[in-house]
Amino acid sequence: MSEENAGLAGAKERIAAIVEDVDSLPSLPSIVVKLIDVVNSSESCAEDAAALIEKDPALTSKMIRLANSAFYGIPRSISSVTSAVVVLGFNTIRSLVLSASVAKMFEGKHTIDIDRFWKHSVVTAMASKIIVRHLMGVRMMDPESAFCAGVIHDIGMLIFSQYMTNDYTKVYEYARANSISLLEAEDKILGVNHAQMGKILAERWSLPLDLEYAIVYHHKPDEADKAVPLVNVIHLADNISHDLGCGHWDGESRKPECASCRAELKIGDADYAKIMFNIESSLDKSQEFLAILK
Numbered sequence: 001m002s003e004e005n006a007g008l009a010g011a012k013e014r015i016a017a018i019v020e021d022v023d024s025l026p027s028l029p030s031i032v033v034k035l036i037d038v039v040n041s042s043e044s045c046a047e048d049a050a051a052l053i054e055k056d057p058a059l060t061s062k063m064i065r066l067a068n069s070a071f072y073g074i075p076r077s078i079s080s081v082t083s084a085v086v087v088l089g090f091n092t093i094r095s096l097v098l099s100a101s102v103a104k105m106f107e108g109k110h111t112i113d114i115d116r117f118w119k120h121s122v123v124t125a126m127a128s129k130i131i132v133r134h135l136m137g138v139r140m141m142d143p144e145s146a147f148c149a150g151v152i153h154d155i156g157m158l159i160f161s162q163y164m165t166n167d168y169t170k171v172y173e174y175a176r177a178n179s180i181s182l183l184e185a186e187d188k189i190l191g192v193n194h195a196q197m198g199k200i201l202a203e204r205w206s207l208p209l210d211l212e213y214a215i216v217y218h219h220k221p222d223e224a225d226k227a228v229p230l231v232n233v234i235h236l237a238d239n240i241s242h243d244l245g246c247g248h249w250d251g252e253s254r255k256p257e258c259a260s261c262r263a264e265l266k267i268g269d270a271d272y273a274k275i276m277f278n279i280e281s282s283l284d285k286s287q288e289f290l291a292i293l294k
């Protein structure tokens, strides 16, 4: 048995136990489940969404701070959840509530550098939104769904980090020592990667299919058969986040960008330069969002 595998005897069994006992994984708070229903219903109004959020005082205060942050650049001050919903819209509120809830759900101890994890996720989310906005008119995609997908694309890592602390420490060490990507190290050492683990969580939470596909295929967009534009956007944004120094550690290795990704999205060199300019100009705003989110 090789050295790295010898140190991880039982890792596969531990993963199997997690997968088999999905009830042991965290549930999506009922407020988020209900809010997704409210957002999806054509009969809902701003008061319906606000009434749900206001049941949770901590979430309410976070919502109002986020709505007033430079990230959204709303010129007047927002003092109630109802006005936050009216001004920002249902889809933005859904992504704010999902982001804040996931951050809270996994706020305990971690193997990974959790600050870097959230920075990577939020910069990927912001980059995804900017890419989709740039593609408006070419591709019909919702910028807020892209933001949501960006925030949660690596969520499988949080399960490894909280439920398999020792095993995941070794995965990190192995990826670093051998200059390979985390995904490759997970496949090699655990036999399951964070995209596959994320799928289990997405199914347990009954997330919309496009979000699930973004989680499952963000490293291999050419393997997706549905939600292909969104999957390509998240793949590109994930790579950009790394390029901007927002990886999980300094000098983290990763596979090169999928060759067909930009062509599928019809992003040429000039478009890409504009997108990068917009993302780099927005990095400071994402810091503020991040500070409130945590």
Ligand SMILES: [Fe+2]
Pocket (backbone or CB within 6 Å): 153, 154, 194, 218, 219
């Ligand atoms: Fe990933």
Ligand SMILES: [Fe+2]
Pocket (backbone or CB within 6 Å): 120, 124, 153, 154, 238
């Ligand atoms: Fe990522």
